[in-house]
Amino acid sequence: MxxxxxxxxxxxxxxxxxxxxxxxxxxxQVYTGNGKGKTTAALGLALRAAGSGLKTYIGQFMKGAxxxxxxxxxxxxxxxxxxxYGGPSWMRRGQEPSxxxxxxxxxxxxxxxxxMCSGDxxxxxxxxxxxxxxxxxxxxxxxxxxxxxxxxQVELICTGxxxxxxxxxxxxxxxxxxxxxxxxxxxxxARRGIEH
Numbered sequence: 781m782x783x784x785x786x787x788x789x790x791x792x793x794x795x796x797x798x799x800x801x802x803x804x805x806x807x808x809q810v811y812t813g814n815g816k817g818k819t820t821a822a823l824g825l826a827l828r829a830a831g832s833g834l835k836t837y838i839g840q841f842m843k844g845a846x847x848x849x850x851x852x853x854x855x856x857x858x859x860x861x862x863x864x865y866g867g868p869s870w871m872r873r874g875q876e877p878s879x880x881x882x883x884x885x886x887x888x889x890x891x892x893x894x895x896m897c898s899g900d901x902x903x904x905x906x907x908x909x910x911x912x913x914x915x916x917x918x919x920x921x922x923x924x925x926x927x928x929x930x931x932x933q934v935e936l937i938c939t940g941x942x943x944x945x946x947x948x949x950x951x952x953x954x955x956x957x958x959x960x961x962x963x964x965x966x967x968x969x970a971r972r973g974i975e976h
Contacts (some may be wrong), residue, residue: 802834802902806935807952808927812910812943815957816975822905822937823849829903830859836903839892841885841912841940842866861901863891866908877917885917893926896934903935910940910947920944 811818826836836859844866853860865888867881889906896904906926912918923938924946930936938947948954 802832803933803935806902806930806933808930808950809935809937809953809955810910810943810947810951811937811939811955811957812941812948813956813958814941815959816962817957818939818941819849819907821955821957822907822939823853825937826853826860826903826905827856830856834859834902835900836860836905837892837895837901838862838905838907839888839895840864840866840907841888841917842881842908842915844868844884861895863888865889865891875915877915882917885912886922889918889922889926893929896926896930896936899931901934903937904930905937905939908940909938910943912940913944913947914940914942920946923947924950 811821822838826838829836838853838860840862842865844864845868850862850864853862865884867884889909892904892906895901906923909918909923913920913923923944927936927947927950938951943954
C-alpha cells in the first residue's frame, strides 16, 4: 500500500502500541516449500523489525529443543519473544501424533492468539504451523480461525512445508522455497548455527 511509513518515520512506541502501529494494515505471509529457509526468512524479518523498534512474537510448533535462535534472540528480548510448543524430538512421516503433542500445539496456538490480540506485538510468527497442520496437531480450520481473529494492523507470518491450499489462498504473500540442491542428500546432518 502507498500509505505505509517510510524509513524516516519513527518506530512504534512501546506504550500505547494499539494506536501507534507502524502501518495501516498488516498482511498474512506464508513461507512454504521443500527448500531451506522458511524459518530463517521469518527470523530475518523479526530481526529487521527489531531494528526499527517493532515487537515480534514467535511461536514455534513442533520444536522443543535448544537452538541457535533461542540463544541469539535472548539478547533482543525487548523486541522479540520466542516460545516453543513442541517436545524435544521431531515427528517422523507416518507417525501418529501423541495426545501430548496435540495438546502442546493447541495450547501454543491459544498462547499465540493471546499474544496477537494483546496489542503488545506488531508481528506474530507461527513457525512450522504448516507442518503442524500436516501432522494433524492442528486443523486447517484452527489456523483459519486464528487468521480471522488477527487485528487489522498485526502482520502474521506462517512457516513450514506443505501449507494447506486454504491458507495459500487466504495469504497476501506466498513464497515457496524450492530445493534445487541440498547437502543433506549427501548425508550431512543439521549443523549448529546453520540448520538449528
